[in-house]
Amino acid sequence: MRRDKRGEDEVVVDRVACTAHGVCSVVSNGAIELDEFGYPVPSRLTMGRRDARELVAQCPARALLIARDR
Amino acid sequence: MNETLWYVSRATGTLSIVLMTVVMILGLVLSGARQRAGTRTTVIQGVHRSLALGMLTFLVLHIATAVAETYVHIDLISAFVPFTSPYRRFLVGLGTLGADILAAVIATSVLRQRISQRVWRIVHRATFAMWPLTIWHGIAMGTSNEPLLRGTTIACAVAGGVVLIWRIAGSHRDSARRREVLRQEWT
Amino acid sequence: MSLVALLDDAGLTGRGGARFPTSIKLKSALETGADLIVNACDGEIGVHKDALVVAEHLDALQHGADLLARRVQWAAHRGSATERRLRNAGLRVLPVPSRYVASEESALVSLLHGGRARPIMRQAPISTGGKDAQGRRLRPTLVLNAETVWRVSQIERHGAAWFRGYGTAEEPGPRLVTMGGNVDRPGVYDSEAGVPMRDLLEAAGAVDVRGVGISGMSGGWLRGRDAWAATWSDAGLAPYGIPTGTGAVHVLGRSACPVDHLAQIATFAAGESAGQCGPCMFGVPAVASQLERLADGVLPAEEMLDLHHRLGMLPGRGACRFPDGVSRFVASGLRTFSAEVDAHLAGECVLMQERAGATR
Numbered sequence: 307m308r309r310d311k312r313g314e315d316e317v318v319v320d321r322v323a324c325t326a327h328g329v330c331s332v333v334s335n336g337a338i339e340l341d342e343f344g345y346p347v348p349s350r351l352t353m354g355r356r357d358a359r360e361l362v363a364q365c366p367a368r369a370l371l372i373a374r375d376r
Numbered sequence: 377m378n379e380t381l382w383y384v385s386r387a388t389g390t391l392s393i394v395l396m397t398v399v400m401i402l403g404l405v406l407s408g409a410r411q412r413a414g415t416r417t418t419v420i421q422g423v424h425r426s427l428a429l430g431m432l433t434f435l436v437l438h439i440a441t442a443v444a445e446t447y448v449h450i451d452l453i454s455a456f457v458p459f460t461s462p463y464r465r466f467l468v469g470l471g472t473l474g475a476d477i478l479a480a481v482i483a484t485s486v487l488r489q490r491i492s493q494r495v496w497r498i499v500h501r502a503t504f505a506m507w508p509l510t511i512w513h514g515i516a517m518g519t520s521n522e523p524l525l526r527g528t529t530i531a532c533a534v535a536g537g538v539v540l541i542w543r544i545a546g547s548h549r550d551s552a553r554r555r556e557v558l559r560q561e562w563t
Numbered sequence: 564m565s566l567v568a569l570l571d572d573a574g575l576t577g578r579g580g581a582r583f584p585t586s587i588k589l590k591s592a593l594e595t596g597a598d599l600i601v602n603a604c605d606g607e608i609g610v611h612k613d614a615l616v617v618a619e620h621l622d623a624l625q626h627g628a629d630l631l632a633r634r635v636q637w638a639a640h641r642g643s644a645t646e647r648r649l650r651n652a653g654l655r656v657l658p659v660p661s662r663y664v665a666s667e668e669s670a671l672v673s674l675l676h677g678g679r680a681r682p683i684m685r686q687a688p689i690s691t692g693g694k695d696a697q698g699r700r701l702r703p704t705l706v707l708n709a710e711t712v713w714r715v716s717q718i719e720r721h722g723a724a725w726f727r728g729y730g731t732a733e734e735p736g737p738r739l740v741t742m743g744g745n746v747d748r749p750g751v752y753d754s755e756a757g758v759p760m761r762d763l764l765e766a767a768g769a770v771d772v773r774g775v776g777i778s779g780m781s782g783g784w785l786r787g788r789d790a791w792a793a794t795w796s797d798a799g800l801a802p803y804g805i806p807t808g809t810g811a812v813h814v815l816g817r818s819a820c821p822v823d824h825l826a827q828i829a830t831f832a833a834g835e836s837a838g839q840c841g842p843c844m845f846g847v848p849a850v851a852s853q854l855e856r857l858a859d860g861v862l863p864a865e866e867m868l869d870l871h872h873r874l875g876m877l878p879g880r881g882a883c884r885f886p887d888g889v890s891r892f893v894a895s896g897l898r899t900f901s902a903e904v905d906a907h908l909a910g911e912c913v914l915m916q917e918r919a920g921a922t923r
């Protein structure tokens with residue numbers, strides 16, 4: 307498993323933990339959108355490693371995870 | 377010099393309480409908002425997090441000056457271990473206990489990505505105990521002959537109390553629905 | 564020959580609906596020393612085969628379970644006849660609340676470990692163990708459907724070649740099918756992939772067939788004439804976008820309004836969401852309420868777009884496949900019964916008008 311700084315990570319939404327705070331949509335600049343009830347679309351998204359870290363840290367419910375097995 | 381320290385200690389103590397209350401109110405607004413708007417939440421969360429760290433500066437200053445000044449006797453041990461102070465053991469102890477809980481809350485938050493969400497949540501909920509202890513400590517101790525400081529502390533108590541009640545009174549439909557389904561038979 | 568190799572030769576796949584190769588599951592279970600849960604809940608609506616396997620083949624079933632694991636738990640709905648039979652046989656029963664998602668694989672594992680019978684969000688298969696949302700440690704646990712376990716014991720006794728004597732090369736082996744709805748002889752039938760669906764329908768005594776629902780809430784629909792002509796297998800049903808899944812066949816007669824039927828099932832589904840995942844706990848009820856209004860003939864035609872949009876938002880957005888199933892089930896129904904749907908939008912459904920007249 308390569309883990310250099312410039313690689314990419316896949317962020318996944320933990321659906322049970324997500325409580326529709328919508329922060330992910332703001333922090334990802336709209337790469338994550340919210341559905342009519344306020345829950346994120348899509349469920350997984352690949353992005354630069356640093357952005358992924360930042361996004362994961364900003365979710366108030368800690369509902370964003372870096373996908374395993376990559 | 378000694379007198380200065382004494383005043384700095386009281387001022388930073390009161391400031392800590394103000395900031396602590398603001399941070400707590402922001403946290404309550406975050407978790408209790410009836411409607412969620414991403415931008416607002418993002419901003420509130422940012423302020424909640426950085427202000428919490430900022431408050432630490434004043435709290436450290438408050439404790440350090442309280443120990444340093446020799447006007448009354450508070451030693452280093454009682455700054456960390458509650459209810460060991462030779463001077464006003466109980467009231468100083470409340471403050472120490474509050475600071476200890478606060479340290480745990482902040483430490484678990486900084487390490488949030490590495491520890492279990494459950495541990496974080498339990499520790500974070502200890503805020504509900506920490507805040508009243510601290511207010512009690514503030515009102516009963518340092519501000520007895522300073523109407524401005526005492527008034528500020530009381531204002532904090534009132535503001536925090538009001539928001540606490542608002543938080544308990546309702547929640548977002550996500551939490552409401554979760555609770556509703558949880559009451560059904562699942563075991 | 565090892566059991567894993569034997570099952571691999573036989574080509575046995577899970578009979579609970581997901582059709583995952585049993586040999587692969589067993590291989591990883593043996594590596595981790597997993598416990599076994601035999602799922603005899605018949606969790607899908609319209610399925611009664613697990614009850615039949617327990618009632619008529621309990622010895623073989625127990626033999627199969629013993630082949631697979633040392634520690635076995637038997638999951639059955641609380642208060643069911645199946646639960647009683649298992650208890651009377653002295654087996655360790657895991658009583659499961661009678662809820663749709665409660666018999667989902669990870670929900671059973673959660674229940675076994677003292678948690679609630681609700682699905683768990685996972686990044687790796689639940690069979691390898693892990694942790695639940697409360698931080699409880701979950702041991703590696705193999706969950707197999709009762710029919711699957713019974714087939715294991717049959718394969719061990721009669722061999723892979725015997726097993727492959729049934730079904731098709733891609734979907735080998737005998738399979739149980741539960742026939743229900745508007746038929747004279749509802750019940751569980753021995754069948755196999757590749758038989759004409761006409762045989763199944765005739766065996767159960769279906770005559771008047773407006774449509775056929777396959778695999779309950781996790782499947783979809785066939786128009787009557789397609790059902791008479793189709794082949795019973797995943798390959799045969801693929802053109803209609805539905806799997807054989809759990810092997811339930813529900814016949815809807817001409818006197819039943821399919822839109823009303825869809826609305827009823829969707830409303831049931833809305834009450835069955837485990838209330839853990841936002842898109843499911845709000846999306847499914849929203850779909851159900853639109854379907855209710857469609858069934859009552861009061862849904863404006865413009866709202867059909869919303870309905871389809873909402874259906875499209877459900878798949879892949881829950882901790883379990885429940886919203887995926889509901890979405891496919893409803894979308895397939897709307898597609899299959901588009902003529903009836905149009906009649907409802909125009910307020911011209913005859914059955915609907917009769918219903919309204921009767922209540923007036």
Ligand code: SF4
Pocket residue numbers: 319323324325326327328329330331344345346364365366367368369370
């Ligand atoms: S920020 Fe977190 S809790 Fe909020 S919508 Fe995004 S994933 Fe869900």
Ligand code: SF4
Pocket residue numbers: 321664681682683835836837838839840841843844880881882883884885886
């Ligand atoms: S998708 Fe629905 S049924 Fe499945 S776990 Fe989430 S809320 Fe429960």
